[in-house]
Amino acid sequence: MTPSPRRIYLYWLLLLAPTVAVGAGTVALLWRERARLEREAAAAQETRLAAVVATARLAAEKADLLTGDARDALFVSLRDPVSLQDWRGLRAGWSAINPLIATGFTVSPFGILTEPEGTEGRAFQKRLARLFDELRPWRDAAAPTGQAAQPSNQGAGQVTQQTGGNIFQNSNNAQQYTQTRRDVQNASQAGTLARQVAAIERAGWVPLGGSAEPLRIVVWLQRNGGDDVRGAELNAAELGKRLVGALPSEPEAGEGYALLDDTGRTVGTRGVTPGGAEPAARVPLDAALLPGWQVAGFMPALAGGDAGRSLFVMGTLLTGIFVLTILAGGSLLLRQAEASATEARQKTSFVANVSHELKTPLTTIRLYAELLEQGRVRDDAQRAGYLRTIGAETQRLARLVNNVLDFSKLEQGKKIFARAPLDLRAELAALLDTHAPRVAEAGLRLERVLPETPVTVTTDRDAVAQIVLNLVENACKYAAAGGEVTVELEGRSGRSTGSGQGLGAAVRVLDRGPGVPPEQTEKIFEQFHRADATLTAEQGGAGLGLSIARQLARGLGGDLRHEPREGGGTAFILEFP
Numbered sequence: 321m322t323p324s325p326r327r328i329y330l331y332w333l334l335l336l337a338p339t340v341a342v343g344a345g346t347v348a349l350l351w352r353e354r355a356r357l358e359r360e361a362a363a364a365q366e367t368r369l370a371a372v373v374a375t376a377r378l379a380a381e382k383a384d385l386l387t388g389d390a391r392d393a394l395f396v397s398l399r400d401p402v403s404l405q406d407w408r409g410l411r412a413g414w415s416a417i418n419p420l421i422a423t424g425f426t427v428s429p430f431g432i433l434t435e436p437e438g439t440e441g442r443a444f445q446k447r448l449a450r451l452f453d454e455l456r457p458w459r460d461a462a463a464p465t466g467q468a469a470q471p472s473n474q475g476a477g478q479v480t481q482q483t484g485g486n487i488f489q490n491s492n493n494a495q496q497y498t499q500t501r502r503d504v505q506n507a508s509q510a511g512t513l514a515r516q517v518a519a520i521e522r523a524g525w526v527p528l529g530g531s532a533e534p535l536r537i538v539v540w541l542q543r544n545g546g547d548d549v550r551g552a553e554l555n556a557a558e559l560g561k562r563l564v565g566a567l568p569s570e571p572e573a574g575e576g577y578a579l580l581d582d583t584g585r586t587v588g589t590r591g592v593t594p595g596g597a598e599p600a601a602r603v604p605l606d607a608a609l610l611p612g613w614q615v616a617g618f619m620p621a622l623a624g625g626d627a628g629r630s631l632f633v634m635g636t637l638l639t640g641i642f643v644l645t646i647l648a649g650g651s652l653l654l655r656q657a658e659a660s661a662t663e664a665r666q667k668t669s670f671v672a673n674v675s676h677e678l679k680t681p682l683t684t685i686r687l688y689a690e691l692l693e694q695g696r697v698r699d700d701a702q703r704a705g706y707l708r709t710i711g712a713e714t715q716r717l718a719r720l721v722n723n724v725l726d727f728s729k730l731e732q733g734k735k736i737f738a739r740a741p742l743d744l745r746a747e748l749a750a751l752l753d754t755h756a757p758r759v760a761e762a763g764l765r766l767e768r769v770l771p772e773t774p775v776t777v778t779t780d781r782d783a784v785a786q787i788v789l790n791l792v793e794n795a796c797k798y799a800a801a802g803g804e805v806t807v808e809l810e811g812r813s814g815r816s817t818g819s820g821q822g823l824g825a826a827v828r829v830l831d832r833g834p835g836v837p838p839e840q841t842e843k844i845f846e847q848f849h850r851a852d853a854t855l856t857a858e859q860g861g862a863g864l865g866l867s868i869a870r871q872l873a874r875g876l877g878g879d880l881r882h883e884p885r886e887g888g889g890t891a892f893i894l895e896f897p
Contacts, residue, residue, distance in 0.1 A: 328657045335650045343643040350635040357628030368619055372575060373601040375568055376617035379577060380603040382566035387609045390420060390559065391539065395523050398541035398550045407550055411435060419558045427540075427549040431456055434548065448553065450528055451538055457524045458542055458549045527611050535582045535612065556581070564588030567615070574620040582612025593618050678720060681713035712758060719793065722786055724864075730871045737780040737875060744775045744784070744825055744896070748809055751788055759805060762796035764831075769808040777824045777896045783872045787880065790865040791829040791892050799833025802889055806830040825896045832889040841882055845870045869894075 397418070401407040411424035423444055426435035433445050433452065445452055522542045529535035537559070540551030560581060567577045567590040576591035578599070586593075599616035688706040697703045729735040752768060759766045788807070795805040808828040836844055845866050866880075873880040877897040885891040 328654060328661065331657075332650060332654050336647065339643055339646045339650075343639050346639045347636055350632045350639070353635075354628035354632040357631065361628070365621070369600055371572075372617040372619050373603070375571070375575075376577060376601045376603040376615045379566050379568060380605050380615045383563045383579070383613075383615065384606045384609060386563055386566055387559070387606070390562070391525050391609070394420075394539045394552065394554075395541055398523070398539065398552075399521070399543065401550075408435070411550075411552075414552065415555075420555055420562075422553045422555040424550075424552045427458060427551065429542075429546050429548065431459055444553075448528065448536065448538065451526060455526060455528075457526055458522070458540060525609065527609070529582055529612070535610070537610075557587075560587035564590075576618040578616045578618070580614045580616055582610075591618070592620070678717065681717040681720075684713045685710050685717075708757070712761075715755075715758075719786075719789060726786060726868050726872065730868065730875070735872075735875060737783060739778050739780055739876075741776055742779050742781055742784065744777060744809055744827070745770050746774065747781065747784060748788065748807060748827065751785055752792075752807060755789065755792060759792065759796060763800050763803070764796060765804045767804060767806040769806060771809060771811060773811075775809060775811045775825050779876050779896055783876055787869045787872050787894055788827065788829070790869045791894070794865055794892075795829060795831040795833065795890075799831035799890065801834070802832025804832055827894040827896075829892045829894075830885055830889060832885070832887075835884060835888060835890050836882060844882065845880075 397410070397414075401410050407426070411426070414424045415421045423436065425433060425444060428434050431452070433441055435441070436444055451457075521544070524538075524540050526538040526540070527535055528538065535556055537554040537556060538551055539554065540549050542549045560579060564579055564587060567579060567588065569590065571577060571591035574592055576589060576593035578589045578593045579587040581587050593616075597618060600619045601617040603615045603617075605613040605615070688710050691697055692703065692706055697706060726735065748770060749768070752766060756766055792805065792807070799805065806829070808830065810826045810828070811824070870880040873894055878895045880892065880894050883891050883893065
């Protein structure tokens with residue numbers, strides 16, 4: 321490897337290493353930034369989730385307070401009517417006065433539904449069958465007194481404490497109440513607590529429901545142990561409307577809260593509550609008041625994680641494009657540098673070869689001309705030989721100069737062809753007659769295969785001569801060992817080239833030289849290219865003959881191609897349109 325390519329590859333490595341390092345460092349920084357954004361997003365998500373949970377818990381507590389207030393108000397309403405007549409009047413129009421009431425009812429001390437009556441009563445009892453058949457929270461109110469017993473001091477104390485005012489006991493605490501009732505009955509036999517027993521008051525809040533039915537809520541109250549039980553079935557939908565007010569009136573941006581009943585149905589919402597989305601938080605209401613009811617909190621997913629991933633993907637993509645752009649630019653510069661270095665070497669070789677090619681005939685011409693000028697050649701035959709040599713060298717020099725001029729014009733696109741009708745048969749015969757001595761000097765036998773009739777094409781006479789002479793000169797240089805060179809002319813009217821044009825004629829220059837390797841078939845037509853073989857290396861030349869010949873042929877509308885000759889050797893085919 322010469323110093324110039326070494327420098328080129330060194331520059332390439334100096335460009336490649338920093339670019340890859342910068343790209344890798346940028347991707348690493350983008351990865352760290354993505355991880356940081358994801359951590360911040362997770363922390364912010366946890367903070368906001370905690371806020372949503374706290375807000376939902378506060379809403380649930382407010383809902384429990386509202387429910388408790390509604391329960392206490394209903395207990396007061398059940399206690400206020402003193403006489404049975406007052407209670408019946410209130411029950412009949414209660415639902416119209418208080419939308420929270422669905423149906424009022426009365427149960428006898430023995431557990432028999434007395435109001436409502438008839439069909440409405442039967443439907444009511446059927447609807448609340450579990451209340452009457454299974455729970456019966458007031459069933460101990462009508463329990464028989466049983467055998468008399470002496471109360472203990474402890475039992476009397478308990479009764480005194482529990483009868484000192486209105487008692488609101490949870491209906492589920494039946495066992496505790498049964499014991500209290502027995503203590504009261506025992507104490508009443510002693511006649512010491514009769515007035516206190518009359519003041520005993522019991523009330524209950526009974527939520528009824530299950531997975532297959534909506535929640536039903538019943539409130540009841542019994543003023544004294546022997547009185548009727550007064551109660552009402554609540555309107556759960558109306559209660560839910562009131563409890564919606566416990567939800568935050570102005571949630572934070574993107575947040576939303578919903579009140580859900582025991583079946584999971586949404587009773588009311590505030591803020592953004594996307595349908596079908598899973599709540600971020602669920603806080604249940606008091607199971608003793610509204611079992612299964614919940615406050616659900618919704619919150620949007622923060623974009624920090626997605627932003628981090630998007631930043632990493634876009635940053636990596638842009639970094640990759642940046643790195644690839646630099647590498648692609650460096651590669652193009654590398655290829656251009658290599659091509660420039662190759663072209664410089666070819667031009668240097670071309671100048672050296674052309675100088676040598678020009679120097680050799682000029683030296684010969686000068687030497688023979690000086691000998692003839694000084695009169696040192698006395699023999700007429702020798703003088704004639706010197707003149708022939710001067711003529712041949714002059715023709716050689718003219719071919720070389722023409723090649724250089726044609727190369728310059730073809731490279732610049734300034735080659736102008738003077739097309740005119742031309743008899744190829746006559747032109748080839750004249751060219752071969754003129755250059756027969758050069759072929760013989762190279763040790764070749766020149767054979768001609770020309771048709772008997774003229775073959776006329778419209779083309780440039782000088783360009784045709786330049787092409788044919790280059791092909792014959794190529795055979796003289798590289799196929800001298802074959803002993804022969806054949807020039808054939810064939811008229812091909814009616815045939816067509818690959819481009820679809822009619823083919824007028826073809827000139828074939830054949831030799832029996834070593835041939836051209838298959839991988840060199842097209843390269844031999846490149847500028848400055850010479851096959852890397854001992855035979856070609858020993859021959860002078862600029863490597864322009866075949867390249868110029870093909871460009872001239874294509875400029876005339878035809879083509880010049882190569883193919884192996886049957887039996888060994890080379891065949892160059894010049895085709896005319």
